[in-house]
Amino acid sequence: MPIINKSAEKFLFKYLNNASPTGFEAEGQKLWIDYIKPYVDETHLDNYGTAYGVINPGKKFKVVIEGHADEISWFVNYISDDGFLQVIRNGGSDHTIAPSKKVNIHTSKGIVKGVFGWPAIHTRKGKDANLAPTVNNIFIDVGAKDKDEVLAMGIHVGCVITYEDELSILNDRYYVGRALDNRMGGFCVAEVARLLKKSKKKLPYSLYIVNAVQEEIGLRGAEMIADTIKPNVAIVTDVCHDTGTPLVNAKIQGDTKSGQGPSLTYAPAVHNKLLQQVIDVAEKNKIPFQRSASSRSTGTDTDAFAYSNGGVPSVLISLPLRYMHTTVEMAHKDDVENVIKLMYETLLTIKNNQSFKYF
Numbered sequence: 001m002p003i004i005n006k007s008a009e010k011f012l013f014k015y016l017n018n019a020s021p022t023g024f025e026a027e028g029q030k031l032w033i034d035y036i037k038p039y040v041d042e043t044h045l046d047n048y049g050t051a052y053g054v055i056n057p058g059k060k061f062k063v064v065i066e067g068h069a070d071e072i073s074w075f076v077n078y079i080s081d082d083g084f085l086q087v088i089r090n091g092g093s094d095h096t097i098a099p100s101k102k103v104n105i106h107t108s109k110g111i112v113k114g115v116f117g118w119p120a121i122h123t124r125k126g127k128d129a130n131l132a133p134t135v136n137n138i139f140i141d142v143g144a145k146d147k148d149e150v151l152a153m154g155i156h157v158g159c160v161i162t163y164e165d166e167l168s169i170l171n172d173r174y175y176v177g178r179a180l181d182n183r184m185g186g187f188c189v190a191e192v193a194r195l196l197k198k199s200k201k202k203l204p205y206s207l208y209i210v211n212a213v214q215e216e217i218g219l220r221g222a223e224m225i226a227d228t229i230k231p232n233v234a235i236v237t238d239v240c241h242d243t244g245t246p247l248v249n250a251k252i253q254g255d256t257k258s259g260q261g262p263s264l265t266y267a268p269a270v271h272n273k274l275l276q277q278v279i280d281v282a283e284k285n286k287i288p289f290q291r292s293a294s295s296r297s298t299g300t301d302t303d304a305f306a307y308s309n310g311g312v313p314s315v316l317i318s319l320p321l322r323y324m325h326t327t328v329e330m331a332h333k334d335d336v337e338n339v340i341k342l343m344y345e346t347l348l349t350i351k352n353n354q355s356f357k358y359f
Contacts, residue, residue, distance in 0.1 A: 003337045004191065011035050012187050016167040016177055019104065021073035021160045022091045022216045025049045028069055032186055032211050039193040040209060046228060050221045052210040053193060059206040061352050064231040065192055065343055066222065067185025067238065068215035068301055071178065072325055074161040076105070076140075079151070083144035085114070089135065090160060091216030094325050098138045101327065102164045105142065109154035114142040114161075165327035173333060174258070174322075180329040184319060184336060185237040186211040191340045192347070204352035205232075215301055222304035226312065233274065233313050233350060234305035237339055239331070240265075240292060240318035254292045256320050258332040261288030262339045263318040267298045269306035271313035273356050278315055281346045287338050292318070313356040317342055 004012070015035070020028030029051040033043050040053030051069070072091035079085055085105075089095075099118035104111045116138055124131050131137075140161065144150045167177035175184070193209045208229050212221035215238075226234070243250040244257040256263050264278060282289045297303045298316050306314040319339050322330035 003340050008191060013167050016179055016183055019162040020069055020071050021162055022070040022214055024160050025069045025213045036190050036193050039197040046225060049213045050225045052208050055207040056203050057206050061205040062229060062231045063205050063350055064208045064210055064234040065189045066210040066212055066236045066301055067189050068182045069186050069211045070213055070216050072216055076157050076159045079147050081147050083146045083150050085140040092325055095133050095135045095138055097326050099133050103161050104164050105155055106160045107154035112142060112153050112155055114140045117141040163327045174330045176328055176330050178327040180331050181239045181324055184331055188237050188340050192344045195344050212301055219301050219304040222301035226305050226308035230309050231312055235315055235343055236300060236302040237317045238300040239321040241324060242320040242322045245322055256290050256292055258320045259334055260290055262342055263290040263292045263320060265292050265294055265298055265316040267294035269298055269303045270315055271356055274313045274315045278346050281349055282342055285345050287342050
């Protein structure tokens with residue numbers, strides 16, 4: 001029987017279709033908090049927008065499960081006299097996919113529609129025949145006649161820009177859309193809270209369900225909330241690359257494929273004992289999983305939690321994702337369910353005041 005019911009999937013679509021760019025996650029966080037409220041004892045929000053719920057509050061031993069809420073986007077950086085917009089990145093936005101994409105420009109007057117324009121192939125001759133998009137030459141057209149008209153629309157330098165693409169399901173098998181990285185993680189931790197409430201499981205510790213901000217620009221939300229909560233254990237979920245698609249070298253990027261289960265990462269920030277506990281849980285409950293390795297850092301909020309507060313035992317459970325940082329990110333429905341199940345089952349094995357001494 002599927003873990004994700006119709007009500008949960010309805011929330012998923014609403015949550016993923018809402019814009020939540022780095023530094024401007026407020027509307028998405030409102031949706032997320034409203035969804036988890038029935039499943040937690042408390043909800044909180046920090047100064048920069050990281051949202052979290054607490055189950056069984058007040059215990060000395062504290063466990064975190066965490067995903068991040070923000071999505072990549074663009075900022076308006078310059079407005080030309082003839083009304084075209086130049087942009088800079090907000091997070092790891094891929095300039096190569098921008099041309100011909102429709103965008104939403106977020107202003108105090110509401111959403112203004114625009115497109116990333118690109119010169120027609122007929123006009124690219126000679127040295128411009130193989131013209132490629134760069135951060136410096138992509139631009140947005142809002143149909144304005146000049147700069148004054150752009151400003152009258154409410155657009156100014158600093159307005160944030162997101163793609164308008166929305167979530168869909170491909171072949172009844174894959175979720176497809178923008179911002180699965182990593183609002184799908186926020187969805188997964190919320191579903192764990194729902195399952196705990198549904199099963200009436202009593203935990204011997206306080207559980208913090210965290211949806212952090214500003215991961216895409218340096219794990220900043222996780223840094224802040226780790227200092228606030230001061231957890232004893234952190235279980236982080238994020239996405240990793242499905243390397244089974246064309247043009248990706250699995251020998252370099254690792255061998256991970258969608259539909260074969262979440263990926264468990266070996267890395268300096270990942271605590272070996274906690275990782276083995278998660279592996280044991282997966283094997284005992286017949287939850288498929290894959291393995292990956294990260295050199296130096298995982299590049300996820302795992303690093304922020306692990307190296308906070310004198311060292312917090314942390315583990316990373318990753319969702320294989322195709323076409324990361326595009327508008328057609330793809331995650332297999334089975335993998336999403338198994339990420340949720342693995343986190344849920346792992347929480348049931350963590351003991352109050354459990355020791356994670358290295359040896």
